[in-house]
Amino acid sequence: MSRWVDIIVIVLIALGALAVTAVVALYFIGPTRIKFAGGEAREYFLTFNAPPCTTTTAANAAYKGAAAAPKAAAAAAAAQGAAAD
Numbered sequence: 001m002s003r004w005v006d007i008i009v010i011v012l013i014a015l016g017a018l019a020v021t022a023v024v025a026l027y028f029i030g031p032t033r034i035k036f037a038g039g040e041a042r043e044y045f046l047t048f049n050a051p052p053c054t055t056t057t058a059a060n061a062a063y064k065g066a067a068a069a070p071k072a073a074a075a076a077a078a079a080q081g082a083a084a085d
């Protein structure tokens with residue numbers, strides 16, 4: 001029984017080393033995509049520590065929101081319509 005446990009532990013360590021090697025290789029190929037994926041994975045795992053019954057979202061100060069564009073476009077269209085009358 002102990003022999004099987006040793007083999008499983010060695011296989012898991014080898015798979016972990018292979019995964020780390022793959023991530024490092026991908027980082028050198030395309031660092032931007034890996035940083036983005038790493039950030040997304042980090043945010044996903046941070047949601048496990050959120051209090052119950054709450055919604056957590058990633059805070060991005062540069063995000064303006066999709067709802068701002070239609071309001072501005074509607075206001076510009078209304079101003080152009082009023083000027084045309």
